Amino acid sequence: MSPTEATSDFEAVSETSLSKRERYRQTLDEQVLAPLRIVWSDWRARIALFVLSIFLLMGTVGVMLVPEPSPNQGPALVGAFRTLEHPFGTTYSGHSILSQLVHATPPMLKMITAGAVFTVVLGTAIGTVSGYKGGAVDGVLMTLTDVALTIPGLPLIIVLAGALQGSLSGNPYVIGLLLSVNAWAGLARAIRSQVLTLRDAEYVEASRILGVPTAEIISKDIVPNLMPYVTMNFVQQARAVIFGSVALYFIGILPYDSVNWGVMMNSAQSQAGAVSSPEAFHWLLVPMLAVVLLSLGLTLFAQAADRLFNPRVRARHTKTTPDEQHEDDEPDEPTPARMIR
Amino acid sequence: MVQAIGGTGIAVGLAGCGGQQAASADDEEDDTATPQPENVEVDQSGEPKDEALTVAQWAVPRDSQYNVWNGKNDGEARRVLFDRFMQYNLSGQEYEGYAVSDWSFEGRTLKLTVRDGLTWHDGDAVTGTDVMIQLKLDMYTGASLKNYVDDVAEAVTAPDERTAQIEFAQDVNEDVVLAHIQPTRLRAKESVYGEFLEKIETAGSDEEEADAIAELQNFTDPEPVGNGPFRWEDADSRRTLVTKYEDHPDADNINFPKMEYLYLPENSQRWDALINGKTDGSATLFMPKNKLSQLPDHVRVGLIPRHWGMGLVFNLENEHFGKPEVRKAIAHVINRENVAKNSGAGTESKLPVEIPSGLTGAFNDEIENGWLSGVADTFDRYEPDTDKAASLLREAGYEKQNGAWVDENGEALNAPVKGPAGFTDWVAGAETLVSNLKDFGIKSQLLAKDTATYWGKDYADGDFALALQGWANYNQSYPYFHFDWIYASHDATDIWNVPSEFEVPPLDDPQGSPQTVVPADMVSDLSQATGNEADRLIQELAWVTNQTLPVLPIQEKLAQTFLTDDDWNVPPRDSPRLQYYWPTSWLPRQGRWSAKRE
Numbered sequence: 001m002s003p004t005e006a007t008s009d010f011e012a013v014s015e016t017s018l019s020k021r022e023r024y025r026q027t028l029d030e031q032v033l034a035p036l037r038i039v040w041s042d043w044r045a046r047i048a049l050f051v052l053s054i055f056l057l058m059g060t061v062g063v064m065l066v067p068e069p070s071p072n073q074g075p076a077l078v079g080a081f082r083t084l085e086h087p088f089g090t091t092y093s094g095h096s097i098l099s100q101l102v103h104a105t106p107p108m109l110k111m112i113t114a115g116a117v118f119t120v121v122l123g124t125a126i127g128t129v130s131g132y133k134g135g136a137v138d139g140v141l142m143t144l145t146d147v148a149l150t151i152p153g154l155p156l157i158i159v160l161a162g163a164l165q166g167s168l169s170g171n172p173y174v175i176g177l178l179l180s181v182n183a184w185a186g187l188a189r190a191i192r193s194q195v196l197t198l199r200d201a202e203y204v205e206a207s208r209i210l211g212v213p214t215a216e217i218i219s220k221d222i223v224p225n226l227m228p229y230v231t232m233n234f235v236q237q238a239r240a241v242i243f244g245s246v247a248l249y250f251i252g253i254l255p256y257d258s259v260n261w262g263v264m265m266n267s268a269q270s271q272a273g274a275v276s277s278p279e280a281f282h283w284l285l286v287p288m289l290a291v292v293l294l295s296l297g298l299t300l301f302a303q304a305a306d307r308l309f310n311p312r313v314r315a316r317h318t319k320t321t322p323d324e325q326h327e328d329d330e331p332d333e334p335t336p337a338r339m340i341r
Numbered sequence: 342m343v344q345a346i347g348g349t350g351i352a353v354g355l356a357g358c359g360g361q362q363a364a365s366a367d368d369e370e371d372d373t374a375t376p377q378p379e380n381v382e383v384d385q386s387g388e389p390k391d392e393a394l395t396v397a398q399w400a401v402p403r404d405s406q407y408n409v410w411n412g413k414n415d416g417e418a419r420r421v422l423f424d425r426f427m428q429y430n431l432s433g434q435e436y437e438g439y440a441v442s443d444w445s446f447e448g449r450t451l452k453l454t455v456r457d458g459l460t461w462h463d464g465d466a467v468t469g470t471d472v473m474i475q476l477k478l479d480m481y482t483g484a485s486l487k488n489y490v491d492d493v494a495e496a497v498t499a500p501d502e503r504t505a506q507i508e509f510a511q512d513v514n515e516d517v518v519l520a521h522i523q524p525t526r527l528r529a530k531e532s533v534y535g536e537f538l539e540k541i542e543t544a545g546s547d548e549e550e551a552d553a554i555a556e557l558q559n560f561t562d563p564e565p566v567g568n569g570p571f572r573w574e575d576a577d578s579r580r581t582l583v584t585k586y587e588d589h590p591d592a593d594n595i596n597f598p599k600m601e602y603l604y605l606p607e608n609s610q611r612w613d614a615l616i617n618g619k620t621d622g623s624a625t626l627f628m629p630k631n632k633l634s635q636l637p638d639h640v641r642v643g644l645i646p647r648h649w650g651m652g653l654v655f656n657l658e659n660e661h662f663g664k665p666e667v668r669k670a671i672a673h674v675i676n677r678e679n680v681a682k683n684s685g686a687g688t689e690s691k692l693p694v695e696i697p698s699g700l701t702g703a704f705n706d707e708i709e710n711g712w713l714s715g716v717a718d719t720f721d722r723y724e725p726d727t728d729k730a731a732s733l734l735r736e737a738g739y740e741k742q743n744g745a746w747v748d749e750n751g752e753a754l755n756a757p758v759k760g761p762a763g764f765t766d767w768v769a770g771a772e773t774l775v776s777n778l779k780d781f782g783i784k785s786q787l788l789a790k791d792t793a794t795y796w797g798k799d800y801a802d803g804d805f806a807l808a809l810q811g812w813a814n815y816n817q818s819y820p821y822f823h824f825d826w827i828y829a830s831h832d833a834t835d836i837w838n839v840p841s842e843f844e845v846p847p848l849d850d851p852q853g854s855p856q857t858v859v860p861a862d863m864v865s866d867l868s869q870a871t872g873n874e875a876d877r878l879i880q881e882l883a884w885v886t887n888q889t890l891p892v893l894p895i896q897e898k899l900a901q902t903f904l905t906d907d908d909w910n911v912p913p914r915d916s917p918r919l920q921y922y923w924p925t926s927w928l929p930r931q932g933r934w935s936a937k938r939e
């Protein structure tokens with residue numbers, strides 16, 4: 001019996017059979033190329049990618065190219081864009097601000113990655129499981145979440161920062177986690193309520209009837225629907241970690257042993273009163289711009305990512321799906337992909 | 342000793358130095374200064390251009406209180422509300438009478454005479470009894486003078502209305518005693534503090550006495566009756582207001598009715614306040630060059646030696662830093678000149694220590710030609726010299742592997758430096774010294790802690806290998822106080838773990854075999870020595886410090902002091918009249934800071 005000659009609906013199989021290679025190509029197209037095409041079609045995403053890659057380059061290649069900041073690299077308090085040697089100027093001790101900026105990037109990237117990944121993974125896992133399973137599981141998980149929600153975040157961070165002085169300095173991952181210590185709870189709550197509506201959707205019900213395992217339903221049917229929201233939260237948490245860490249470094253609560261944007265801003269203000277001093281303003285401005293740019297890049301990325309996880313937009317940008325391939329063969333019959341255009 | 346120094350002409354050098362420093366910090370020429378005659382006659386005609394002399398304070402004014410024994414929130418306005426026993430002239434290095442107008446040592450007895458006409462703000466005369474109560478309460482709450490008497494209750498007396506006296510149990514070094522007494526402000530009004538003293542002295546047991554002392558220490562006095570030229574008027578969340586007290590003996594020197602202390606808790610706020618004319622002066626404030634250049638023309642900047650500065654203290658029980666060779670090597674690695682330069686942020690207010698010996702006076706040649714005259718060449722100057730540092734480390738059993746120094750067990754020589762993040766000038770200096778150490782191959786990093794956490798926890802618990810701390814005694818210039826700080830203070834014995842004995846070759850035979858010395862005993866001898874004996878002990882202690890480096894003196898500070906001349910008649914900035922601590926409260930008393938009238 002050829003694959004197309006099905007006698008009953010339950011015996012129907014795909015009209016086409018794909019070789020391994022074709023399947024890989026399709027996966028690549030769906031998972032990598034389509035998102036890239038989507039991203040490239042959106043100006044916000046292009047800017048976001050540009051900004052984020054600059055910071056990634058600074059944090060990886062930059063630290064190898066730019067010398068480590070040290071006192072007396074240059075004369076004291078050179079303004080920005082005055083010399084080629086120190087394009088962003090120098091501090092009172094003659095540190096090159098470019099060196100400080102670049103060498104402060106890797107810890108910052110580690111910090112925001114740790115904080116955002118922790119929040120999103122924990123929040124999504126607890127939210128979906130709790131919402132999908134319901135019952136006792138839901139009860140226990142939501143009690144935990146509510147407990148975490150009632151803990152006042154900032155005071156807790158300040159107290160923990162004081163208590164964990166030793167393990168904090170020099171470990172950006174721990175600082176990232178600390179700054180997001182209870183941010184997952186809000187996300188878990190919100191996701192649970194979305195899952196409650198999704199779990200009764202027809203296609204989820206269908207999967208359940210077909211006996212698809214719970215883990216697979218959650219990962220294939222439910223989570224993709226939540227991805228825009230999750231990504232937005234990822235970015236929001238990343239920004240919260242940037243602002244939180246810079247603020248806490250600026251007011252001197254977090255201990256530090258290496259250069260950091262918040263510490264740079266603190267030094268600029270406390271050592272030179274940079275806010276009201278034109279001679280020293282660059283010292284404050286450069287790290288401030290770094291913070292603004294990085295969070296702008298992340299925000300734009302989140303907006304673009306909304307389209308990235310939209311299955312319809314994605315389908316439009318995929319070139320190897322059967323729907324698209326068969327478009328010419330059956331011009332009169334509307335395909336699902338066409339209907340949603 | 343006072344005479345001995347006065348005779349060497351250091352006074353001139355000091356004043357000249359201050360002026361020169363100030364001129365380089367600000368382009369204004371000295372001839373714009375208001376000429377002031379020797380004997381001032383303060384203009385009282387017309388109205389003052391500015392009614393209130395406005396300065397800054399660190400603490401919330403409403404929280405301020407004025408019981409000095411309470412130890413908390415001592416209000417900044419104390420500087421004009423209460424008179425000091427004596428004044429110390431830094432350029433002449435002399436004590437001048439003030440609330441105690443006259444004093445004399447007769448054998449082992451010190452007689453203190455109260456200034457004529459000095460009254461409390463409620464009209465009561467200031468008496469010998471007030472002075473006695475002040476001295477006794479100081480001693481009961483731990484002042485060092487207690488160590489020189491047998492029984493406080495009997496040793497300190499008030500023989501008549503205007504005299505108080507102390508009977509010492511032993512011979513004393515008069516400079517040390519006067520240095521203890523001079524900065525004391527007279528707070529102890531008999532009607533307020535008499536009962537506390539009585540309770541302490543009539544206590545039946547040690548426990549009762551401790552309770553009585555605790556009671557004194559818990560008492561708060563937010564609206565004090567003072568004896569200075571200004572009386573307390575009001576304090577809110579923003580400022581403390583004090584008004585002129587017309588019956589003060591110096592009232593004729595003051596021609597403006599009020600002083601205000603504004604709440605400005607950050608250096609940067611104080612810089613802007615001076616730049617915007619919100620404050621009329623500041624007794625001591627670190628201001629970097631870029632801010633100095635923003636100051637309007639009518640602000641004058643003077644520099645006053647502080648006999649104090651940032652040093653590196655070691656935990657002497659640390660396996661590495663307990664070894665003198667390692668400390669000496671570190672001294673050779675750190676470039677003190679660069680550290681002082683970066684710490685000074687473009688100003689000349691930080692001077693590197695030339696001979697690390699525990700003696701202050703980097704701003705003139707007081708160390709080499711004064712205290713160490715004749716022996717200065719014997720002392721090690723610890724100039725930056727990495728070869729010497731390397732050979733010292735090898736001597737102590739260290740070797741360099743892959744660019745890093747390791748000990749006999751192959752463990753890295755780790756030298757983390759802890760410091761208070763809020764002391765921004767120190768942080769800038771410490772970054773520099775840490776980078777010196779790293780370049781040399783010693784593993785090091787600066788751990789800047791929140792200022793309160795640093796002083797209250799890390800430093801106080803001795804939880805450090807290397808830490809930043811002042812290496813001399815704040816506000817004292819006589820070497821006894823510095824050596825007392827380095828060898829006998831609580832910080833030295835309990836925090837840095839300074840051992841009681843050191844092995845040092847004799848000063849007159851630097852290559853000779855080391856001998857055991859007990860610096861704390863020498864310090865105690867110095868407190869009782871006079872003349873040549875005191876000079877010799879000072880040199881010996883300086884030698885021990887130089888050869889063992891229990892602390893590493895790095896820099897000495899000159900306090901920047903700010904005066905304005907738009908509404909005020911003030912001395913020129915190179916004037917020896919500026920060479921007193923706290924010129925904003927001292928000069929008005931002398932008629933040297935008066936309002937312009939119109």
